[in-house]
Amino acid sequence: MLKPTVGPILGHTTTHHARIFLRGDLQNNALVFAGIRYRRRGEESWSKGAFAKLEPMRDMSDVIALNDLAADTDYEYQAGWFSPMNPAHTVDSVQELPLQWPRPIHRLRTRSSEANRPRAYIVGSCRYLRMTAGVPSMPHLGDRIFASISRLAEQAKLPISALLMTGDQIYVDDLNIIAPDREFKEILQKYRAAFSQPHIAKLMASLPTYMILDDHEIEDNWPANKHKTDEHLYRNATKAYELYQASHSPAHTLSANGQLNKQLDKYWYPFTDGDIEWFVTDSRTRRNLSATDRRILDTDQEQALCDWLIHSQARVKFVVTSVMFYPDRKRLGDDAWQAFPEQRLRLLETIRTHRIKNVVFISGDVHGSLCSRLTHSEDPDFEVHTIVSSPLCNSKLLPYAKASTFILNQPLARTAAGDYRHELTGRVISQDNFAHLVVEGDRIEVNYHDRDGKLLQSSSIKLR
Incomplete structure (x- = not known):
């Protein structure tokens, strides 16, 4: 996998949800997918990857939503993009590929559910x-x-x-x-x-x-x-x-x-x-x-x-x-x-x-x-x-x-x-x-x- 050409950009974030924008690039008319995986800070194992198919009409960019997160919690995530060799791949099938994720690790923190905190x-x-x-x-x-x-x-x-x-x-x-x-x-x-x-x-x-x-x-x-x-x-x-x-x-x-x-x-x-x-x-x-x-x-x-x-x-x-x-x-x-x-x-x-x-x-x-x-x-x-x-x-x-x-x-x-x-x-x-x-x-x-x-x-x- 390659590092995003733009992003990742962490967008709207709630107690349990986060939106992350990233852009890949064209690869000689081949399929291109973007992916994100995450884990709670301090844990060793990563989540299953969340993927999106990138399209030229969207400038090879997309936003991936992470759901079912825990409130007031620090997470780490990795983001990247790639072009699989098999042109028949889908967003579901690429989850099974043995991918090498980009090295940079980014952090996000979900919002607190405590209403009156500063x-x-x-x-x-x-x-x-x-x-x-x-x-x-x-x-x-x-x-x-x-x-x-x-x-x-x-x-x-x-x-x-x-x-x-x-x-x-x-x-x-x-x-x-x-x-x-x-x-x-x-x-x-x-x-x-x-x-x-x-x-x-x-x-x-x-x-x-x-x-x-x-x-x-x-x-x-x-x-x-x-x-x-x-x-x-x-x-x-x-x-x-x-x-x-x-x-x-x-x-x-x-x-x-x-x-x-x-x-x-x-x-x-x-x-x-x-x-x-x-x-x-x-x-x-x-x-x-x-x-x-x-x-x-x-x-x-x-x-x-x-x-x-x-x-x-x-x-x-x-x-x-x-x-x-x-x-x-x-x-x-x-x-x-x-x-x-x-x-x-x-x-x-x-x-x-x-x-x-x-x-x-x-x-x-x-x-x-x-x-x-x-x-x-x-x-x-x-x-x-x-x-x-x-x-x-x-x-x-x-x-x-x-x-x-x-x-x-x-x-x-x-x-x-x-x-x-x-x-x-x-x-x-x-x-x-x-x-x-x-x-x-x-x-x-x-x-x-x-x-x-x-x-x-x-x-x-x-x-x-």
């Missing part, structure tokens, strides 16, 4: 990796920060539950002015290069990774900048996104046999980690820009989000939106929630009128990081927070956000029932960074680190 997460967005003629240009710059995240994950007293990548994991449009990438093959090359750099590959092999797309997975400021000829680009970009990012996410349901249902009808998804719940929105591909019904989330998604907010019993509710929920920008705000004020107000009013506690919006996009608190002039029980983490690696062509980038001296919204007012709870960070969130006791600690892992700033959100 949890920690890594959040980041906007990882720029320039490609020139299909080859990454100075890839170590875009990979450096993931080495720092790995060190933090290895040294932290509290295990990291998940890595949340909230948009712009790749830049399809990095050379838009000179030579825009529009073809499926070109976009796939970017994913392969971005996800196979050594530090990010090591990190994603052992830390459950959840992703959602933003505009640069398609085109800058999509769909406002969409042209009539862009349908071809959109189909190719979303197909590649589905293979490399959505494939290992909770957006895919499980079929009766415990494997993933390949059909995908939406990109947004919720998931649960003890008494913490996440709702990862698709704030990019379901937009309606018509003057009569402007929406950043489609009707079904908005309804699902509101129902989740109202009925969830989670102590903390994290809502991921790749573009900023608030504060608003002085310029270029037409790409974020600022341009959809009616829908934003509906969500805020839902939270306020139903007296929902401990809602935190997580976002990226702006190439600057900050924490902000939102209150209501006439309702002392209302409080919502936002945590912004961006970028993981900036381009020299793009500026960092600063405090002066945002509208901070006026209410976010005025209503007959009162004003929604916000304030920064720390300084705006204008450099490459990632956020380390720790939910423990009666607070959320938000720790921002630079690309070398140095602590830049800590903020605290008191839970109610």
Whole structure:
């Protein structure tokens, strides 16, 4: 067996289930299979292998689901791919082959079933990796920060539950002015290069990774900048996104046999980690820009989000939106929630009128990081927070956000029932960074680190 050409990437993980993405390669039109075997850490014998047949239409990649795992348990696993000599082999028959598995051993830990134990997460967005003629240009710059995240994950007293990548994991449009990438093959090359750099590959092999797309997975400021000829680009970009990012996410349901249902009808998804719940929105591909019904989330998604907010019993509710929920920008705000004020107000009013506690919006996009608190002039029980983490690696062509980038001296919204007012709870960070969130006791600690892992700033959100 050979090592995966991309991956393994550990995706959605629960108390008893884990999804692992990996890619092989073409072998002269021969059959190709990918496989995973695992064992509890400390045991000698491996499980029977779990296999998938790899197809060119999926770029020789697939996701293998491991089921019936034990909660709160460390596992080791090996992953690889091969082409059997007998062309009649099936996923079932290759289980009997005497395979020599690749030497690397990866680790995963299932979630704890203990509801109220402390949890920690890594959040980041906007990882720029320039490609020139299909080859990454100075890839170590875009990979450096993931080495720092790995060190933090290895040294932290509290295990990291998940890595949340909230948009712009790749830049399809990095050379838009000179030579825009529009073809499926070109976009796939970017994913392969971005996800196979050594530090990010090591990190994603052992830390459950959840992703959602933003505009640069398609085109800058999509769909406002969409042209009539862009349908071809959109189909190719979303197909590649589905293979490399959505494939290992909770957006895919499980079929009766415990494997993933390949059909995908939406990109947004919720998931649960003890008494913490996440709702990862698709704030990019379901937009309606018509003057009569402007929406950043489609009707079904908005309804699902509101129902989740109202009925969830989670102590903390994290809502991921790749573009900023608030504060608003002085310029270029037409790409974020600022341009959809009616829908934003509906969500805020839902939270306020139903007296929902401990809602935190997580976002990226702006190439600057900050924490902000939102209150209501006439309702002392209302409080919502936002945590912004961006970028993981900036381009020299793009500026960092600063405090002066945002509208901070006026209410976010005025209503007959009162004003929604916000304030920064720390300084705006204008450099490459990632956020380390720790939910423990009666607070959320938000720790921002630079690309070398140095602590830049800590903020605290008191839970109610």
